[in-house]
Amino acid sequence: MKFEKVFRNSALHPKPVGLVLQYGTAGFRTNAKELDHIMFRMGLLAVLRSKKTKATIGVMVTASHNPEEDNGVKLVDPMGEMVTPSWEEYSMQLANAEQDVLLTALKDVIEKEAISMDQDANIFIGKDTRPSSEKLSQAVSDGVMSLGGHVHDYGVVTTPQLHFMVRCQNTQGCYGSPTMEGYYRKLSQAFMLSLQAPNRTDDQKHLLVDGANGVGALRLRDMERFLQNQLQISLFNDCREGKLNFQCGADYVKVQQKPPQGVEMSVGERCCSFDGDADRIVYYYKDSDGCFHLQDGDKIATLIGTFLKDMLTQAGLDLQVAVVQTAYANGSSTRYLEDVLKVSWCTTGVKHLHHAAQEFDIGVYFEANGHGTVLFSNAAVHKIEKLAQDSSIKNEKKRTAAQLLHSTINVINQAVGDAISDMLLVEGVLAVQGLSVQQWDAIYSDLPNRQRKIKVADRRVITTTDAERRVVTPPGLQEAVDMLVKKYPQSRAFVRPSGTEDIIRVYAEADTQENTDALAQEVCLAVYRLAGGVGEEPKPL
Numbered sequence: 399m400k401f402e403k404v405f406r407n408s409a410l411h412p413k414p415v416g417l418v419l420q421y422g423t424a425g426f427r428t429n430a431k432e433l434d435h436i437m438f439r440m441g442l443l444a445v446l447r448s449k450k451t452k453a454t455i456g457v458m459v460t461a462s463h464n465p466e467e468d469n470g471v472k473l474v475d476p477m478g479e480m481v482t483p484s485w486e487e488y489s490m491q492l493a494n495a496e497q498d499v500l501l502t503a504l505k506d507v508i509e510k511e512a513i514s515m516d517q518d519a520n521i522f523i524g525k526d527t528r529p530s531s532e533k534l535s536q537a538v539s540d541g542v543m544s545l546g547g548h549v550h551d552y553g554v555v556t557t558p559q560l561h562f563m564v565r566c567q568n569t570q571g572c573y574g575s576p577t578m579e580g581y582y583r584k585l586s587q588a589f590m591l592s593l594q595a596p597n598r599t600d601d602q603k604h605l606l607v608d609g610a611n612g613v614g615a616l617r618l619r620d621m622e623r624f625l626q627n628q629l630q631i632s633l634f635n636d637c638r639e640g641k642l643n644f645q646c647g648a649d650y651v652k653v654q655q656k657p658p659q660g661v662e663m664s665v666g667e668r669c670c671s672f673d674g675d676a677d678r679i680v681y682y683y684k685d686s687d688g689c690f691h692l693q694d695g696d697k698i699a700t701l702i703g704t705f706l707k708d709m710l711t712q713a714g715l716d717l718q719v720a721v722v723q724t725a726y727a728n729g730s731s732t733r734y735l736e737d738v739l740k741v742s743w744c745t746t747g748v749k750h751l752h753h754a755a756q757e758f759d760i761g762v763y764f765e766a767n768g769h770g771t772v773l774f775s776n777a778a779v780h781k782i783e784k785l786a787q788d789s790s791i792k793n794e795k796k797r798t799a800a801q802l803l804h805s806t807i808n809v810i811n812q813a814v815g816d817a818i819s820d821m822l823l824v825e826g827v828l829a830v831q832g833l834s835v836q837q838w839d840a841i842y843s844d845l846p847n848r849q850r851k852i853k854v855a856d857r858r859v860i861t862t863t864d865a866e867r868r869v870v871t872p873p874g875l876q877e878a879v880d881m882l883v884k885k886y887p888q889s890r891a892f893v894r895p896s897g898t899e900d901i902i903r904v905y906a907e908a909d910t911q912e913n914t915d916a917l918a919q920e921v922c923l924a925v926y927r928l929a930g931g932v933g934e935e936p937k938p939l
């Protein structure tokens with residue numbers, strides 16, 4: 399194999415000398431200006447991964463919930479999941495190799511993984527709506543083609559759509575057709591089958607969607623015609639004006655605990671927000687006193703997990719449903735879920751949750767921020783399909799439950815959390831169960847909670863353990879958090895470095911909002927003082 403082309407073209411995407419970037423929670427993510435060489439090199443890596451797995455690999459150019467000036471890259475493995483953690487090491491090796499040793503780093507991966515360079519490589523590329531994405535996705539293509547790979551560029555698509563295409567391609571169409579039309583048709587047909595409530599009122603069909611001024615808004619518009627008016631969408635923050643993720647989108651709504659700008663909500667109306675690449679969703683509404691109520695990823699997991707369990711019981715199927723959560727899960731959600739389902743914990747990051755959910759017959763995983771999906775084991779799919787197609791079943795309730803489970807499987811994008819697919823799933827479950835958004839909200843009451851961000855000189859000084867619930871370094875910080883937590887009833891707090899932004903995240907919950915905010919403030923101060931805070935000391939909100 400000749401590497402002259404890689405050598406030549408890499409010089410067109412030079413690495414700034416000394417720049418070192420970490421592979422974070424969801425790939426590389428930083429200011430777009432620092433990413434050209436990373437994109438070229440991830441194109442190279444995708445080719446190696448494709449040759450190694452003998453399958454199509456995806457590369458998505460996006461920084462998801464981050465501000466518009468950032469960008470990033472997510473690598474998609476053959477079944478549509480995030481790239482396997484052992485290859486994260488290789489991506490760092492390639493990303494951070496200085497220009498003169500790039501070929502050595504590349505050859506090292508080839509050798510370690512015993513990759514046959516004669517093997518074909520196919521790469522699917524997608525990008526979000528950021529101004530920098532066009533050029534950066536071109537750098538990915540350059541990397542792929544420099545190493546002889548074939549590119550299929552899907553253009554501006556949501557992250558989950560790209561994951562879906564990769565999974566469809568590598569299952570030879572068994573999962574669906576790897577086209578945009580294939581995606582819209584599969585999900586919308588399954589959604590309509592899953593409704594089972596033909597007499598829904600216009601109010602029940604109506605949904606307000608905040609598209610975060612991102613790709614989710616564009617692609618949801620494309621999908622509307624496939625939904626045949628079964629969902630009547632009022633779309634806000636739809637890219638016509640307004641900045642991506644600015645005062646809108648799922649992350650803003652979840653962290654600020656308030657409605658996005660630009661959405662006209664009436665009392666009791668169901669609303670939801672996507673994030674910048676449409677892999678997260680949160681729901682909310684406003685009550686008659688004008689109070690804002692959030693149905694975040696925990697509430698979505700509860701709705702879906704309990705629905706699936708009910709349907710399995712009605713269908714007489716003995717399959718275990720588990721919900722996977724992270725440290726951000728509200729204490730009330732965990733207490734509620736533990737009474738009805740199995741609950742499992744893992745570290746922040748969909749790549750970890752996805753893996754943990756694969757342990758069960760049916761694994762529902764959601765981060766509180768609205769990132770999640772449901773995974774069905776092959777055995778579970780087989781049992782459900784068999785029952786749904788069994789025409790000898792006389793018991794109507796049982797037959798309906800089996801068919802509902804079957805269509806639910808097809809509404810869900812099992813490759814990764816998907817705002818559009820999750821939205822259809824929630825809408826279907828609410829319709830089948832005849833639940834209003836208020837009734838759904840009343841399943842349990844969240845403990846007041848607060849998320850804050852603290853800027854420190856180097857976020858790597860904070861290391862954690864126990865699914866990121868306890869700090870290991872710097873010394874004294876965990877002891878300080880423990881002392882503070884003791885001051886407030888029903889309280890909990892933790893601190894962790896973000897893997898997508900250059901900040902430390904602080905989470906606190908307690909019996910009242912006042913206590914929660916006081917606890918969050920004190921923990922912020924402890925981080926600032928013990929972990930090298932920069933700028934002004936954190937102030938109470």
Ligand code: G16
Pocket residue numbers: 423424461462463464673677678746747748749765767769895896897898899903
């Ligand atoms: C990514 C990950 C999520 C994670 C989020 C925040 O989401 O896929 O699993 O929760 O980042 O991570 P951190 O707290 O480490 O910054 P997205 O939607 O931004 O790609």
